[in-house]
Amino acid sequence: xxKLKEFIxxxxxxxxxxxxxxxxxxxxxxxxxxxxxxFKTVSLFKFLFGKSWYPISEPAQLGILPLILxxxxxxxxxxxxxxxxxxxxxxxxAEIAPLKIKETLKAGIELLAAIPSVVLGFIGMVTLxxxxxxxxxxxxxxxxxxxxxxxxxxxxxxxxxxxEDALYxxxxxxxxxxxxLGATHWQTIWRVMLPAASSGILAAVMLGIGRVIxxxxxVMMITGNAAVIPHTILAPVRTLTATIAAEMGEAVVGSExxxxxxxxxxxxxxxxxxxxxxxxxxLHKRQQ
Amino acid sequence: MAKIIxxxxxxxxxxxxxxxxxxxxxxANRITAIIGPSGCGKSTLLRVFxxxxxxxxxxxxxxxVLIDDTNILDSHTDLVVLRKKxxxxxxxxNPFPLSIYENIVFGEKIHADGITRDxxxxxxxxxxxxxxxxxxxxxxxNEPALRLSLEQKQRLCIARLIAVKPDVLLMDEPCSTLDPQxxxxxxxxxxxxxxxxxxxxxxxxxxxxxxxxxxxxxxLLGELIEFGKTHEIFTAPRDKRTEDYITxxxx
Numbered sequence: 321x322x323k324l325k326e327f328i329x330x331x332x333x334x335x336x337x338x339x340x341x342x343x344x345x346x347x348x349x350x351x352x353x354x355x356x357x358x359f360k361t362v363s364l365f366k367f368l369f370g371k372s373w374y375p376i377s378e379p380a381q382l383g384i385l386p387l388i389l390x391x392x393x394x395x396x397x398x399x400x401x402x403x404x405x406x407x408x409x410x411x412x413x414a415e416i417a418p419l420k421i422k423e424t425l426k427a428g429i430e431l432l433a434a435i436p437s438v439v440l441g442f443i444g445m446v447t448l449x450x451x452x453x454x455x456x457x458x459x460x461x462x463x464x465x466x467x468x469x470x471x472x473x474x475x476x477x478x479x480x481x482x483x484e485d486a487l488y489x490x491x492x493x494x495x496x497x498x499x500x501l502g503a504t505h506w507q508t509i510w511r512v513m514l515p516a517a518s519s520g521i522l523a524a525v526m527l528g529i530g531r532v533i534x535x536x537x538x539v540m541m542i543t544g545n546a547a548v549i550p551h552t553i554l555a556p557v558r559t560l561t562a563t564i565a566a567e568m569g570e571a572v573v574g575s576e577x578x579x580x581x582x583x584x585x586x587x588x589x590x591x592x593x594x595x596x597x598x599x600x601x602x603l604h605k606r607q608q
Numbered sequence: 609m610a611k612i613i614x615x616x617x618x619x620x621x622x623x624x625x626x627x628x629x630x631x632x633x634x635x636a637n638r639i640t641a642i643i644g645p646s647g648c649g650k651s652t653l654l655r656v657f658x659x660x661x662x663x664x665x666x667x668x669x670x671x672x673v674l675i676d677d678t679n680i681l682d683s684h685t686d687l688v689v690l691r692k693k694x695x696x697x698x699x700x701x702n703p704f705p706l707s708i709y710e711n712i713v714f715g716e717k718i719h720a721d722g723i724t725r726d727x728x729x730x731x732x733x734x735x736x737x738x739x740x741x742x743x744x745x746x747x748x749x750n751e752p753a754l755r756l757s758l759e760q761k762q763r764l765c766i767a768r769l770i771a772v773k774p775d776v777l778l779m780d781e782p783c784s785t786l787d788p789q790x791x792x793x794x795x796x797x798x799x800x801x802x803x804x805x806x807x808x809x810x811x812x813x814x815x816x817x818x819x820x821x822x823x824x825x826x827x828l829l830g831e832l833i834e835f836g837k838t839h840e841i842f843t844a845p846r847d848k849r850t851e852d853y854i855t856x857x858x859x
Contacts, residue, residue: 493702497765500658501715501772502692511714516705 351589355582358382362576367583373547375567375577382580384587386549390464390557391533393550394543397468398475398532403525405472406479410524413480414487415509426481433477441538444470449542456554462544464557470538475528482527486520487513519602526599530592536561560584611636611776611806612657617671619652621664626652628830630671634823636775639798639807641821641838643814645858648827650810654778657808658694659687675776692719695774699781701761703753703768708745711753711764712736715772735767739797759790766797777801779809783816795820814854818842826850 358367362382370383413425448469453461490513498508514521536559544556545566564581571578612634619627626649634640642650655661656673659680672679680690692715703711712735713728732749736742741763745756753764762782769777779798783791798807798820811817817824818838825835826847834841834850845851852858 491702493698493700494704496660496663496696496698497702497704498714499663500660500691500696500698501718501768502688502690503714503718504688507718511718512704 348589351582351585354579355584355586358576358579358583362580367580368587371549373563375571375580380576380580382576384560384563384580384584386547387558387560387563387584388587389549390543390547391559391561393464393553393557394467394471394539394559395529395532397464397553398471399525399529401468401472402475402479402528402532406476406524406528407483407521409476409480410483410487410521411509411514414484415505415513426484429477429480432473433481437474437535437537438541440470440473441541444538444542452554458554460544460556462542462556463554464543464550465553467539467543467557467559468553470542471532471535474535474538475532478531479524479528482524483517483521486517486524489520490516519605523599523602526595526602530595530599533595534561534588534592536565540565560588564588609636610634611675612808613672613674614653614656615672615674617653617656617673618669619649619656619661620668622666626830627656630832632825632832632835634806634808636806637802637804638822639802639809639820640823640825641817642808642810642825642827643812643817643853644827645853646812647829649830650827651780653827653832654696654780654808654810656681657776657778658691658696659685660696662687688719692772693774694776694778695769695772696778696780697762697765697769697782699784701758701765701785703756703761703764705752705754707750708753708756708764709749711768712771714768719772731771735771738770738801739763739767740793741767759786759793762786762790762794763797766801770801774805776806776808779807781811782809784812791816814842826853828853 362370367382367384368388369385370381371385372381372383373386374381409425409429413422417425444466448466449461451461452458452463452466494512494516495508498512503511539559540562543558543562545558545562546556547558547563548555550557564584567577568581571581610633612632614630614632617627617630618625630653642653644650652661656669657675657680661667661669669681671681673681675690675694679685704714706714709732712732716723716728716731733742733746736745741760744760753761756764762785766777766782783794786794795816798809801807802822809817809821821838823836824838824841826833826841826845826849828849834845834847836846841850842854845854
């Protein structure tokens with residue numbers, strides 16, 4: 321009787337464990353099935369590097385280059401803003417801040433991570449967007465820059481908490497060794513702590529960027545959604561994610577447009593997957 | 609010649625008194641061993657000499673520690689200068705996760721601006737020769753230091769220290785992670801280095817103290833019970849507690 325109970329519990333847990341893999345595989349297969357259908361009418365090259373996205377014109381033009389560039393521009397912008405601030409914040413929390421400030425800051429960072437993206441987008445829309453418009457004297461503040469700034473806020477919690485963790489797990493003996501050689505605190509941080517934590521910090525950055533690329537709601541609200549190739553960061557752009565979210569509702573099931581949106585999903589999946597694998601390999605390297 | 613003198617040195621971690629009225633005179637170009645059971649304050653005393661205890665926030669000291677007649681407990685002491693002069697080797701070898709070369713030039717790079725590559729190369733060679741690692745490592749200078757054996761790592765840490773030209777070497781159980789042969793070789797190295805440095809070694813291992821040191825201090829519960837010539841401490845201790853410790857009655 322006891323044995324049977326053990327057996328059932330074990331198998332139940334096994335099923336739970338396999339379920340997650342099973343669902344991922346299922347989602348991926350569905351994505352492939354729906355997405356790959358678009359390549360019956362468009363070549364892969366034309367899809368990825370086509371310069372115009374007019375999915376409902378006749379004939380439909382399904383080039384996602386503007387969308388890829390839009391995502392890229394916003395991501396690079398957000399990375400440029402969030403990496404130095406995030407890593408700086410992590411250094412401050414891990415190394416410099418007195419205990420009380422440290423606890424407050426950590427709580428603050430967690431709170432930032434807890435804000436739903438639609439709320440951030442909304443706040444960005446009413447505060448940041450007019451600010452960018454007036455500051456640069458633009459016809460509209462719905463630009464890649466606004467998106468980058470808002471997304472930097474979203475990437476920051478990930479970057480800070482993982483980078484802080486990486487710095488914190490640098491063996492204390494390294495720090496002592498540097499101090500014992502007469503290094504100042506900053507020299508110790510710069511020359512010993514950061515190199516020692518570098519793989520963890522890289523992973524933090526990658527995961528932060530992963531968050532930015534996958535983000536949808538906030539970018540849709542504040543980047544203007546113009547599917548044209550951006551020439552400056554002060555131009556409106558549209559991202560891969562926003563395109564799917566905005567157009568899925570109106571695309572006719574089974575149409576070329578519908579398949580193309582799924583193909584965009586595949587592109588996103590591949591990008592996210594690559595980023596996560598890279599980040600994971602950095603984290604793994606750190607543990608060795 | 610006296611290099612370091614402690615006068616009525618007391619030290620507290622919060623309310624716990626770790627050092628009680630320690631008076632000692634440490635001679636230049638000698639190896640001084642500090643022995644005693646765990647928790648007796650010997651590492652704490654060692655860490656007073658380069659103020660490594662300052663990393664602990666709830667620390668309070670009084671009394672004087674004179675190194676070359678300057679009281680290093682003075683609040684105006686420049687810790688960078690002090691630690692350059694009084695270097696430390698730790699219990700667990702702690703090379704930085706950098707190359708062998710970068711480990712050795714670390715100190716030089718932080719202390720001297722505009723030093724040339726040739727000068728650095730020279731320092732690396734000289735320091736590695738001093739710790740008898742040059743022949744083993746001269747073709748592997750750009751490999752990560754973390755790949756070395758424990759003994760090589762500890763020697764590298766000593767080389768890294770020597771490269772900044774200290775006067776005093778503090779060694780906190782430097783052989784506790786090494787096997788007996790490696791220990792013997794590191795002890796040999798200490799004997800070679802003592803003509804140029806003042807060496808203070810903290811050790812659990814009484815035989816090691818007896819083998820390498822000229823002077824020995826025995827500590828118990830924060831007090832320096834007895835301090836004197838090593839052969840006298842080990843053959844004719846004056847204090848009963850010292851005798852009990854070295855004959856293995858406790859510890």
